[in-house]
Amino acid sequence: MKKIFLLLVPVFVAIIIFLVVTFFLDPSFGKGALQVTSIPESNVYLDGKLIGKTPLCKCELQNMLPSGVHDIKLIPTSGDLRTYEERITITKSTLTVIDRTFNNSSSEGSVINLTSLDNKNSMELSVISFPDKSDVFLDNNMVGNTPLLLKDITQSDHDLTLKKDGYKDKTIKIRTALGYRLNALISLGINLVTPITVSSTSSSSAVPSAVVTIQKVVILQTPTGDLNVRESGSLDSPKISKVYPGDSFDLVDEKDNWLEIKLQNGKTGWISAVYAKKE
Numbered sequence: 001m002k003k004i005f006l007l008l009v010p011v012f013v014a015i016i017i018f019l020v021v022t023f024f025l026d027p028s029f030g031k032g033a034l035q036v037t038s039i040p041e042s043n044v045y046l047d048g049k050l051i052g053k054t055p056l057c058k059c060e061l062q063n064m065l066p067s068g069v070h071d072i073k074l075i076p077t078s079g080d081l082r083t084y085e086e087r088i089t090i091t092k093s094t095l096t097v098i099d100r101t102f103n104n105s106s107s108e109g110s111v112i113n114l115t116s117l118d119n120k121n122s123m124e125l126s127v128i129s130f131p132d133k134s135d136v137f138l139d140n141n142m143v144g145n146t147p148l149l150l151k152d153i154t155q156s157d158h159d160l161t162l163k164k165d166g167y168k169d170k171t172i173k174i175r176t177a178l179g180y181r182l183n184a185l186i187s188l189g190i191n192l193v194t195p196i197t198v199s200s201t202s203s204s205s206a207v208p209s210a211v212v213t214i215q216k217v218v219i220l221q222t223p224t225g226d227l228n229v230r231e232s233g234s235l236d237s238p239k240i241s242k243v244y245p246g247d248s249f250d251l252v253d254e255k256d257n258w259l260e261i262k263l264q265n266g267k268t269g270w271i272s273a274v275y276a277k278k279e
Contacts, residue, residue: 031064032090033057038074038100038109040081045073053077059095067092069223071235076102082256084109085235086185087272089223091115094180099172101189107256108189110172112182120179125150128220129162130187130257130273137161147220147277162186185274187257215251216279217261219243219271227276229269233258240269251278 036044038054045051047070051058054074058065067090074084081102090096091114100109117124127136129146136148139159143150146162155178161171167188176182219227226244230237233255241263243249249261257273 030067030092032067032092033059033095034065034090034098035059035095036072036074036098036100038076038102040076040078040102042074042076042084042100042102045075046070048073065090072098073235074098074100079104082107083234084256086111086257086274087235089113089115089183103189108168108170108187110170110187111185112172112174114177114180114182117179117181122151123153123155123176123178124181125153125160125174125176126181126183127160127162128183128185128274129164131164131167132277134162134164134167134186134188137163160184162188164188167191217249217251217259217271218277218279219245219247219249220275220277221245222275227271229261229263229271231269233260233270237270240267243271248279 034046034057036042036054036056042054043050043052044054044056046065069087069089072086072088076083079102081104084100084102084107086098088096088098088111094114096111096113098109098111100107125138125148127146127148127150132146134146135142136144136146137160138150138153140161153176155176157173157175159171160174161169163169168191170186170188172184172186174182174184222245226242228239229241229243231240243261243263249263251259252262252268253260254273258270259273259276259278260268260270261276262268
């Protein structure tokens with residue numbers, strides 16, 4: 001028994017050393033990088049804690065962020081501009097990129113990150129937009145409408161463009177990676193045009209009455225399998241309920257990246273528009 005024990009000791013020591021090196025000495029273990037840019041300069045909060053001002057890059061090994069789901073908030077330092085809030089996923093050993101442009105009428109921007117696939121020999125591209133049903137162009141070729149999932153795309157640099165009537169075109173450069181799904185969450189800015197004024201004239205002809213239709217909202221897949229319903233359109237607002245992928249609700253109101261829906265109990269609440277589709 002003593003000889004067997006002596007033979008096993010080096011094996012156990014080797015295993016312990018391997019675990020220490022892998023889980024403790026590797027500075028990037030369980031962490032990912034985050035880059036945030038904005039116009040104008042903004043304070044950046046992660047999970048309620050101020051982590052710096054834009055342009056910000058937590059890209060060095062010593063200041064990378066824990067992988068997982070986080071709440072990010074951008075507060076412009078100048079002008080009376082609305083705060084931007086979003087829930088993001090930071091993936092181990094990959095870079096999450098956030099870009100935002102604020103203006104008085106609306107804001108536009110993108111969130112780009114990578115998530116690993118079970119099949120390490122495949123590549124995917126997921127595109128979600130606000131508003132949805134935007135036309136998606138990859139390298140100037142139309143490939144569908146949002147929300148969209150493309151599989152088996154080539155590993156290279158691509159131009160990703162989104163277009164929708166009434167909104168500004170948005171083009172970003174992306175690079176797909178083998179064994180990963182590239183997730184692109186894109187918000188389009190409103191294309192302001194001069195409103196058309198229709199003069200009022202008397203007429204004896206009958207005017208058809210307006211038909212009121214109630215728009216529906218369908219819940220999409222989420223990273224957690226459910227979606228929080230809040231009292232108001234803000235990540236700081238209290239949670240009042242949960243809804244699930246496939247559920248359908250009446251749309252009451254919308255603002256920025258939030259939708260107000262009517263719940264089954266008759267009450268209303270706000271959900272993130274990123275994980276919902278209007279029908």
